[in-house]
Amino acid sequence: xxxxxxxxxxxxxxxxxxxxxxxxxxxxxxxxxxxxxxxxxxxxxxxxxxxxxxxxxxxxxxxxxxxxxxxxxxxxxxxxxxxxxxxxxxxxxxxxxxxxxxxxxxxxxxxxxxxxxxxxxxxxxxxxxxxxxxxxxxxxxxxxxxxxxxxx
Amino acid sequence: xxxxxxxxxxxxxxxxxxxxxxxxxxxxxxxxxxxxxxxxxxxxxxxxxxxxxxxxxxxxxxxxxxxxxxxxxxxxxxxxxxxxxxxxxxxxxxxxxxxxxxxxxxxxxxxxxxxxxxxxxxxxxxxxxxxxxxxxxxxxxxxxxxxxx
Numbered sequence: 001x002x003x004x005x006x007x008x009x010x011x012x013x014x015x016x017x018x019x020x021x022x023x024x025x026x027x028x029x030x031x032x033x034x035x036x037x038x039x040x041x042x043x044x045x046x047x048x049x050x051x052x053x054x055x056x057x058x059x060x061x062x063x064x065x066x067x068x069x070x071x072x073x074x075x076x077x078x079x080x081x082x083x084x085x086x087x088x089x090x091x092x093x094x095x096x097x098x099x100x101x102x103x104x105x106x107x108x109x110x111x112x113x114x115x116x117x118x119x120x121x122x123x124x125x126x127x128x129x130x131x132x133x134x135x136x137x138x139x140x141x142x143x144x145x146x147x148x149x150x151x152x
Numbered sequence: 153x154x155x156x157x158x159x160x161x162x163x164x165x166x167x168x169x170x171x172x173x174x175x176x177x178x179x180x181x182x183x184x185x186x187x188x189x190x191x192x193x194x195x196x197x198x199x200x201x202x203x204x205x206x207x208x209x210x211x212x213x214x215x216x217x218x219x220x221x222x223x224x225x226x227x228x229x230x231x232x233x234x235x236x237x238x239x240x241x242x243x244x245x246x247x248x249x250x251x252x253x254x255x256x257x258x259x260x261x262x263x264x265x266x267x268x269x270x271x272x273x274x275x276x277x278x279x280x281x282x283x284x285x286x287x288x289x290x291x292x293x294x295x296x297x298x299x300x301x
Contacts, residue, residue, distance in 0.1 A: 007189045014185075018164060076167035077177070079184025086188075098162065104245045105164045108275055111282025112165055116172075118283045119290055135277065 021072035
């Protein structure tokens with residue numbers, strides 16, 4: 001990969017659309033996105049979509065998609081366009097750099113979805129909850145006691 | 153709409169929540185996009201170049217490892233642009249092969265030194281902390297003004 005790569009898709013933005021839902025699939029999102037998109041490039045992936053195009057067009061497609069399952073669809077910017085040889089694993093092999101971050105966070109989004117559902121269900125002037133408690137690590141002695149208790 | 157710096161700067165959850173509640177998330181993708189869409193920068197074709205480590209000198213001293221300076225060339229301009237920040241502390245993937253603990257500390261220091269509103273929290277561990285996580289971010293973002301439209 002020594003060749004010089006010209007700037008690709010200048011003036012466009014690329015956004016990831018992740019879906020973590022029991023009732024919506026990436027295919028549903030793609031169909032929904034095609035309903036309103038005119039000048040954007042849509043790539044369906046195992047986790048959702050990548051949408052590339054002018055910012056206003058991409059935002060319009062995303063706002064349309066979000067209505068499908070608002071609390072289970074998550075969106076973030078991507079620096080590289082789809083298929084960029086510096087990132088695409090068709091050229092590099094192995095997992096795409098950045099995949100591990102997604103893998104970590106996608107394990108947490110079900111709780112975020114729950115939070116979004118809860119917040120949306122509340123009246124707008126609800127009193128604030130007490131601050132989140134700090135978690136304390138498990139004491140090593142306590143861990144040893146637990147292990148010993150399991151052994152007959 | 154305010155420009156909100158998020159850290160970890162590649163976070164899907166933070167980026168989504170900031171945009172969902174009506175503000176502009178400032179993450180690494182914006183810096184990377186600017187680099188790869190600028191002609192004549194990549195030869196050899198890497199998104200980071202030796203020039204980036206030099207640019208990082210604006211935010212980190214010369215004896216600081218080049219990895220930190222290279223990262224700061226991405227995060228530094230975003231921090232300067234930021235009107236607020238949401239930081240998740242102790243994120244697993246912000247340290248190790250994908251991150252750098254020294255950069256985490258430097259970013260946190262620079263954000264606090266800048267004096268913009270900062271929300272610090274940790275990733276949720278269960279349903280209750282998930283609800284509290286979203287609520288705290290929403291309340292923080294609702295109280296922000298911002299000049300960006």
